[in-house]
Amino acid sequence: xxxxxxxxxLSIFFALMTIFTKNPVHSVLYLVITFATFTVHYILLNxxxxxxVNFIVYMGAIMxxxxxxxxxxxxxKESEPMKSNLVKIMGVIAGMCxxxxxxxxxxxxxxxxAMVQGHENIGLVKNLGKVLFSDFLxxxxxxxxxxxxxxVGAVLLAKKETRVKQHG
Amino acid sequence: MGAIITxxxxxxxILYLGLYKAKNALLPVSILGLLGALAYELYYWQSDAVxxxxxxxxxxxxALAFSMLCIVLTILILLLSKxxxxxxxxNIAEYYTLIIFSLTGAxxxxxxxNFAMLFIGLEIMSVALYILVGIRRKDKASNEASLxxxxxxxxxxxFLLFGITLLYGATGTFDLAVLKEYIIAxxxxxxxxxxxxxxxxxxxxxxxxxxxxxxxxxxxxxxGAPILITTFMxxxxxxxxFAGFLKLFSMVLIPLNEFWTPVLLTIVIITLxxxxxxxxxxxxxxxxxxxxxxxxxxxxxxxxxxxxxxSASGILTYAIAYGLSSIVAFGSLMLVKRHIGSDQFESxxxxxxxxxxxxxxxxxxxxxxxxIPLTAGFIGKFxxxxxxxxxxxxxxxxxxxxxxxxxxxxxxxxxxxMYFMKxxxxxxxxxxxxxxxxxxxxxxxxxxxxxxxxxxxxxx
Numbered sequence: 158x159x160x161x162x163x164x165x166x167l168s169i170f171f172a173l174m175t176i177f178t179k180n181p182v183h184s185v186l187y188l189v190i191t192f193a194t195f196t197v198h199y200i201l202l203n204x205x206x207x208x209x210v211n212f213i214v215y216m217g218a219i220m221x222x223x224x225x226x227x228x229x230x231x232x233x234k235e236s237e238p239m240k241s242n243l244v245k246i247m248g249v250i251a252g253m254c255x256x257x258x259x260x261x262x263x264x265x266x267x268x269x270x271a272m273v274q275g276h277e278n279i280g281l282v283k284n285l286g287k288v289l290f291s292d293f294l295x296x297x298x299x300x301x302x303x304x305x306x307x308x309v310g311a312v313l314l315a316k317k318e319t320r321v322k323q324h325g
Numbered sequence: 326m327g328a329i330i331t332x333x334x335x336x337x338x339i340l341y342l343g344l345y346k347a348k349n350a351l352l353p354v355s356i357l358g359l360l361g362a363l364a365y366e367l368y369y370w371q372s373d374a375v376x377x378x379x380x381x382x383x384x385x386x387x388a389l390a391f392s393m394l395c396i397v398l399t400i401l402i403l404l405l406s407k408x409x410x411x412x413x414x415x416n417i418a419e420y421y422t423l424i425i426f427s428l429t430g431a432x433x434x435x436x437x438x439n440f441a442m443l444f445i446g447l448e449i450m451s452v453a454l455y456i457l458v459g460i461r462r463k464d465k466a467s468n469e470a471s472l473x474x475x476x477x478x479x480x481x482x483x484f485l486l487f488g489i490t491l492l493y494g495a496t497g498t499f500d501l502a503v504l505k506e507y508i509i510a511x512x513x514x515x516x517x518x519x520x521x522x523x524x525x526x527x528x529x530x531x532x533x534x535x536x537x538x539x540x541x542x543x544x545x546x547x548x549g550a551p552i553l554i555t556t557f558m559x560x561x562x563x564x565x566x567f568a569g570f571l572k573l574f575s576m577v578l579i580p581l582n583e584f585w586t587p588v589l590l591t592i593v594i595i596t597l598x599x600x601x602x603x604x605x606x607x608x609x610x611x612x613x614x615x616x617x618x619x620x621x622x623x624x625x626x627x628x629x630x631x632x633x634x635x636s637a638s639g640i641l642t643y644a645i646a647y648g649l650s651s652i653v654a655f656g657s658l659m660l661v662k663r664h665i666g667s668d669q670f671e672s673x674x675x676x677x678x679x680x681x682x683x684x685x686x687x688x689x690x691x692x693x694x695x696x697i698p699l700t701a702g703f704i705g706k707f708x709x710x711x712x713x714x715x716x717x718x719x720x721x722x723x724x725x726x727x728x729x730x731x732x733x734x735x736x737x738x739x740x741x742x743m744y745f746m747k748x749x750x751x752x753x754x755x756x757x758x759x760x761x762x763x764x765x766x767x768x769x770x771x772x773x774x775x776x777x778x779x780x781x782x783x784x785x
Contacts, residue, residue, distance in 0.1 A: 262491060262521025295378040296441040299433070302333055303449045306426045309340070310456035313419050 161201055168194040185223045192216045204280025326377060326384065327365035328392060329432050331358060336425040343418020355403055355421050359428075363396045376438045380500045386785050387637050388436035391568040394641065395431045395561045398648045399424065401767065402557050404759045405656050409553050413461055420460060424557060427453035431565035435572075440489045440499040443569055447485070447533065450562055451478045457557070458550040470549025477532065477542040485529025491522030504577045512580060523578060523585055527592075530573075533566045536592055536622045537599040544603075547615035552662065555611070556655040559618045560648040567625055571640055575632045582632070589630050594724055596623035601731040610658055611668045613735060614651070617694065620732065621647050624725070627709040631716035637785045639712055643705030645774065645781060646693055649767040650702060653690035656760060657683060664754045673739055675748020683754060684743045686764040693771045695736040696729055701774035708782070 168191055175187040192215050199208035278284055289297050335358035342350055366389050374385035382388075403424065410417045426449060433446030455478065459471025493499060495516035496507045508515060528539065535543040547555045578585065600620025607613040625643055628636040658668055660683070665672040677684040693702035706729065713722055756764075774781055 258521060258524060262517050264517060292379045293381075293441055295381040296439075296445050299329075299333075299442075299449075300445055302336075302426055302429060303445060303452060305337075306423065306449060306453045306456075309419055309422060310452065313416055313423075313456060314459065314462070316416075 481532030488525030
């Protein structure tokens with residue numbers, strides 16, 4: 158339990174650092190560390206598959222993409238859009254309301270309920286595969302259309318228009 | 326299920342047709358495929374509705390009726406597309422494919438019985454649209470609309486997913502039937518997680534159907550997207566999202582209505598006023614239609630607010646009326662814009678003299694959107710108002726009546742421009758045979774449903 162509290166503290170600390178640093182690159186790097194602490198959480202919860210996916214996809218691929226975009230955009234103080242104080246205050250109020258709602262929702266959570274305790278090995282790859290190819294076979298198959306759509310779209314948006322001259 | 330499989334294969338087939346440069350075959354093959362899917366839906370109408378594929382999908386009359394409506398509207402929209410896509414770009418086959426994939430997602434949203442299917446359906450529907458909105462790559466407005474829609478869509482999906490997660494945390498299942506059993510088994514001590522989940526789901530779904538205060542993306546996206554895609558978004562996608570919305574609330578969450586009714590009531594009232602008052606101030610026809618689509622979403626929420634036996638048929642009637650009139654309105658805007666080059670109200674000037682047929686079709690569509698008797702729109706509004714009246718929401722009824730009156734004002738402005746203002750040019754707008762067919766069919770159906778509403782009302 159002490160490990161959990163330590164890692165949870167680190168998650169919150171680095172998440173706050175992500176928001177409060179001025180430099181966008183530092184912000185992204187803090188976000189990477191936040192994701193790393195999430196990976197530790199997943200391992201503590203015995204969810205190996207999620208841990209691996211979080212490590213490879215989120216920390217590895219997506220954050221590198223973030224960094225690339227930041228470098229391409231070349232963000233600095235001058236290009237930052239002006240935010241009025243009113244917007245900031247409204248944002249704080251809305252965010253606080255959201256937190257209150259969540260705290261209200263989480264107030265009766267107990268860690269020893271039957272659903273958590275009954276499925277200790279639910280996060281292992283073997284069980285996940287079994288569920289994916291039996292109960293959730295239809296969504297699993299249909300997500301291929303989602304991927305195809307995204308692929309067609311990406312090619313469509315990125316392809317050069319060969320309108321002026323047809324070079325074959 | 327046959328329809329979903331047919332459409333998935335149809336999309337891939339059309340990609341191949343595009344590869345082999347069979348440009349003239351694209352539209353006929355798409356229409357044939359869609360008709361095939363429609364036939365499948367009709368075929369399932371008689372069979373018993375049981376959850377299929379381990380409770381993933383349920384094809385009851387509700388799902389089939391909404392699926393058929395989506396397919397028919399897509400056929401009408403594709404008929405209008407013949408000349409349109411060619412003027413934008415070379416890659417026509419891909420656009421047809423994306424529209425068909427988006428429709429596949431819409432059918433899944435209509436027929437889901439498990440949150441996994443709802444999520445994947447919504448995503449397929451939206452991802453295809455993010456791209457379709459941005460197909461005019463040289464146009465800044467189109468690019469902005471695409472990016473805005475993408476960011477907002479991804480954000481709202483986050484809310485939806487979080488809501489689903491909280492419901493899962495409370496019950497341990499994604500299946501609608503099991504969720505329903507859970508609520509019935511513990512009517513008084515539903516986990517607080519569940520309430521948080523309902524709120525987040527509500528936010529996510531309201532984003533998707535575009536009601537205030539989650540409507541900020543709607544006007545810019547509808548305005549920036551190519552008109553044909555706007556038509557698709559404001560009809561098929563909106564109707565499918567409403568079907569999913571209604572299904573969740575009527576099937577699962579209805580015992581908890583004391584919790585969510587006040588929230589939804591506030592949303593409805595804000596939506597009606599924001600949609601109608603801002604629509605009143607527009608000078609562009611396209612933007613006016615975008616804001617009026619927000620207010621129509623508000624009217625459709627009436628059925629969810631006071632869920633009863635008539636909710637499903639009410640929303641179906643409203644959706645049919647709204648879908649048919651929108652297609653006529655946007656289709657005529659497409660013609661007028663090609664002719665005059667602007668989408669302001671002024672471009673409709675003098676249309677009553679040069680193109681009496683087209684002007685008549687637009688008039689019927691506007692009357693139907695405003696909810697004048699003898700059109701389908703009246704029946705839809707009437708059914709919505711009756712459901713609310715049965716629940717004694719008198720204040721809401723009063724506010725809705727005021728809003729309906731505001732609506733009549735801005736819809737009539739279009740009619741005034743067509744008949745009582747002099748246009749510049751004398752030559753009539755050219756209509757191809759496809760447009761004539763679609764407009765004729767839409768006007769005919771609008772009037773038939775307005776006179777004999779029983780054919781739709783008794784359907785579900």
